[in-house]
Every structure is written in C-alpha cells, then in structure tokens.
C-alpha cells in the first residue's frame with residue numbers, strides 16, 4: 001500500500017537497515033537565541049543513540065522562531081540530524097513549497113508533515129488560519145516534489161529534485177481506532193515514509209495500534225514522555241486530550257511527591273521512569289510495525305541514556 | 314438561511330448622525346431571525362427615541378420588501394423619495410443592493426451578517442453549515458460539510474485535535490447582542506463524517522484521499 005520509498009536521511013537509512021531507532025524533540029522558543037535548544041540537542045547527540053530530533057513548528061500555536069531556520073542551525077552547529085516539523089496551519093501551498101525547497105537546499109533530510117493545532121488556541125487567536133492543505137495533502141506535495149519533481153499543479157521544479165523523507169503524526173489514543181487506521185492508510189497511500197505517534201503511556205494502547213497498522217507496512221515510532229514530576233504526570237492525565245495514563249503510574253508518582261528530600265525524590269522518579277519505560281519499550285519492540293521510539297521529554301537527560309541502555313541490555 | 318445579528322444601537326446611531334429623514338427597510342427573505350416589518354418598526358422607534366432624547370430633529374419610517382437581494386424587486390417595491398438615508402435590516406447583500414438601486418442615498422447596515430446556517434427550531438440555536446465554497450463535496454462526506462463544520466476546513470480529517478468526538482477548538486455561543494453566553498466544544502465534523510459513512514456502509518469514501526481543494530472557485534467576487 002505504501003508508495004515508492006527511498007531512504008535519504010540517517011533516520012530512514014537506519015530504519016531500512018533494521019535498526020531500532022530513537023528520536024528526540026527540540027522546541028525552539030519565541031526567541032532568536034537557540035543556545036538552550038542546542039544544548040539539549042548536544043545532550044541528545046551525546047547519548048550516541050538518538051539518530052535525529054524533531055524541531056517543532058509553532059507548537060500548540062504558540063508563535064516561535066521559524067522551525068526551518070532552527071532545524072538548519074541545530075543540524076549545522078550540533079551535528080545532529082533534524083526532523084523539520086512543518087504545519088499547514090500557517091502556510092498556503094505556495095509558502096509550503098517554498099519552505100520544502102528551502103529545506104532541501106539547506107540539507108535537511110526529514111520533514112514531519114503536520115496539520116497543526118488551530119491558531120485560535122494559541123498566542124495569536126485572532127490570526128486568519130490558513131489550512132489551505134491538510135497534513136495528508138502536504139505529504140502528497142512533498143512526495144510529488146521528491147519523486148516527480150513537480151508540485152501538485154504539475155509545475156516542474158528546475159534542477160535536482162529535493163531529497164527528503166516525510167513523516168506523519170499518528171494517534172494511537174484515537175477512539176474509534178478504525179478511523180485512525182484508515183487515515184494512516186490514506187497518508188501511506190500518498191507517500192508517508194514513517195510515523196511518529198502522540199505520547200502513549202499504556203503499553204496495551206501502543207500494542208493495539210501497532211497491530212492495527214501493521215498491514216500498512218509503514219515504520220512506526222511510538223511517542224513516550226517520561227515525566228519529571230507528579231505534576232507533569234498528572235498534567236498528561238488530566239489535560240492532554242486523549243492521553244490515558246495508567247492508574248498505577250499516577251499512583252506511584254503521587255507517592256514520590258510525598259518524599260521530602262528533593263534529591264531522593266528525584267532519584268526515585270528517575271528509577272521508576274527507567275524501569276517503566278524500559279519494560280514499555282521492550283514490549284512494543286516485539287511488534288513488527290514498531291521501528292523505534294520518539295522521546296518527547298525535553299530537558300530531562302537523566303533518564304534517556306539509562307532507558308535506551310536498559311532496553312539494549 | 315442567512316443568519317444575522319443586530320448591531321449595537323450606538324453604532325447604528327453613529328452612522329445616521331447627520332441625517333434627518335430615515336427609512337428603515339426590512340427584508341422578508343431568508344434572513345433569520347426575522348427582520349421584517351415588525352423588526353424594522355421596532356428599530357425605527359428606537360432610533361427616533363434616541364435621537365429625540367438628544368434633542369435632534371428626526372423622522373423615521375419603516376417598511377419591508379420581499380427580499381432585498383433582487384434589484385428588480387427593489388425597484389418595483391420600494392419608494393424612497395423624501396428620505397435622506399436608508400437603514401437595512403437585511404444581510405450584507407441587502408445593504409449593497411440598496412446601495413446599487415438607490416445610489417442617491419446612503420444605506421447603512423443594521424445587522425452583522427454572521428453565517429449561512431440552519432436553526433434547531435424557531436428562536437432556537439443557529440448553526441453554521443455552509444460557506445459557499447463553490448465545489449460542494451457533501452457527496453463524499455456523508456452529507457456533512459467539512460469546509461464549514463470542521464474548524465480547520467480539512468479535506469482528510471479528523472486531525473489530532475479530535476477527542477471523544479469533540480473538536481479541540483472552543484466555540485463561543487453568542488446571544489443576539491453578540492455577547493458570549495457560553496463556550497462549548499462542537500462535535501468534530503470528521504468524527505460525524507466517519508460515523509455517518511460507517512452507518513451507510515461507505516467507509517470507502519472516508520478512506521479515500523481527497524486532493525487539495527480548488528480555492529479559486531471560492532475566490533471572489535464571483536459571478537454566475
């Protein structure tokens with residue numbers, strides 16, 4: 001069902017070699033100073049296990065520096081491959097094409113094609129939302145540029161074709177799951193190379209999803225977010241739409257919260273995260289569709305290395 | 314039907330400040346809630362009272378027409394001799410057609426034109442359901458419009474913002490003064506589409522890829 005697929009990026013090449021891959025997440029702010037983001041990128045790179053990292057594009061419709069520019073600067077200065085997130089919420093098909101070609105000219109090899117949150121929920125609610133294309137149509141546009149050297153109106157691009165792999169977002173928490181599976185079939189049909197999912201805590205939900213999309217033949221990276229505190233854990237439980245956090249997980253964090261000694265509390269939380277997510281990953285790794293893990297926790301280096309090592313042990 | 318909301322009376326008064334003989338023109342066409350003779354008379358007396366309270370000399374009359382969006386109908390039905398300004402109770406089209414037919418008079422809107430929609434019942438809630446995109450796709454979407462009813466107007470939804478069948482975007486329900494009375498989450502249009510297509514055994518229509526829409530067909534001003 002999936003379309004012609006070549007591996008251009010380190011990420012896709014590793015997946016094609018059959019490696020179990022890890023990606024991380026970088027969130028540049030509404031600022032021209034990228035130093036903290038680069039620091040985090042360096043930490044991710046130094047794990048030696050993270051093959052690439054997403055660079056978010058106006059996440060939650062909070063305005064931020066251009067993700068194209070940030071993705072380029074991080075890749076250049078840190079030497080970690082980036083996955084440039086591009087949302088259709090803010091750009092029409094002309095602007096998208098300009099940015100895709102721009103990304104390819106700058107040597108970016110991955111784009112995550114997103115529709116994006118509605119502008120009304122972010123920092124700039126009075127903005128005119130664009131949504132000229134949706135995420136799926138953006139995949140089609142990128143695929144057409146990469147393989148046909150044409151946009152969706154048939155306008156040819158001059159010179160070499162861009163070499164870009166295109167990822168999409170998946171939502172294992174979607175109810176009914178059938179709607180999500182058919183949607184992913186649609187995205188694969190028009191040329192999606194890989195999927196990164198929303199945060200999942202419950203291994204059963206991840207497993208169900210992976211089995212349901214296996215027939216599509218598209219590599220899936222399951223999204224995880226080891227929380228640093230009880231506050232973060234319950235935030236996911238209560239406020240992140242659609243994300244279910246298992247009861248025992250929340251209960252455990254509630255207990256840690258009662259530990260007075262900060263260092264001790266931190267140690268306990270780290271231990272629990274490592275154990276929980278090592279087991280989680282070992283389970284999802286057994287599924288054929290699972291090509292890797294997308295670690296979304298930003299600025300929590302203590303557990304990333306140990307989780308990955310724990311899985312490999 | 315075209316749904317309109319009354320403008321604040323202060324705004325209407327500010328438009329007609331310089332004029333003494335005013336005709337408020339209702340519309341018996343599709344505009345909802347009703348904006349006919351009764352409503353025109355009510356606005357006329359409000360204007361008169363407000364102006365007189367300020368000690369301004371004024372004469373305000375009210376009338377109505379079958380529909381304000383027909384040039385010929387307006388020419389036949391409406392007499393404006395002796396007036397020096399018109400106030401339209403109709404949608405934005407009515408205001409513009411009055412302007413065309415009676416170029417010698419200024420015409421001012423008494424309404425904010427809000428959307429093309431339907432109502433639950435008389436004087437019930439009103440819902441937007443079509444934005445006149447020029448290329449109706451209801452045949453592929455189980456009779457539920459994603460252009461008007463999906464907050465992002467997506468062709469290949471639902472997006473990740475659909476949770477428990479509700480849309481991530483909150484919507485303000487406004488009263489006829491434009492005040493927010495409630496903030497709610499609408500049903501996700503694509504969730505409705507999925508369920509509808511499943512119900513009629515046409516999930517093939519849901520599964521299919523829909524290419525980008527031709528927005529040139531919705532780019533105005535359009536003519537037929």
Ligand code: SF4
Pocket residue numbers: 442443444445446447448449450451458459460461
């Ligand atoms: S698809 Fe276009 S014409 Fe059809 S109901 Fe929706 S907006 Fe109106």
Ligand code: SF4
Pocket residue numbers: 462463464465466467470471472473474475476479480481482500501502503504
């Ligand atoms: S949640 Fe549904 S209605 Fe809302 S923007 Fe997404 S697809 Fe459209």
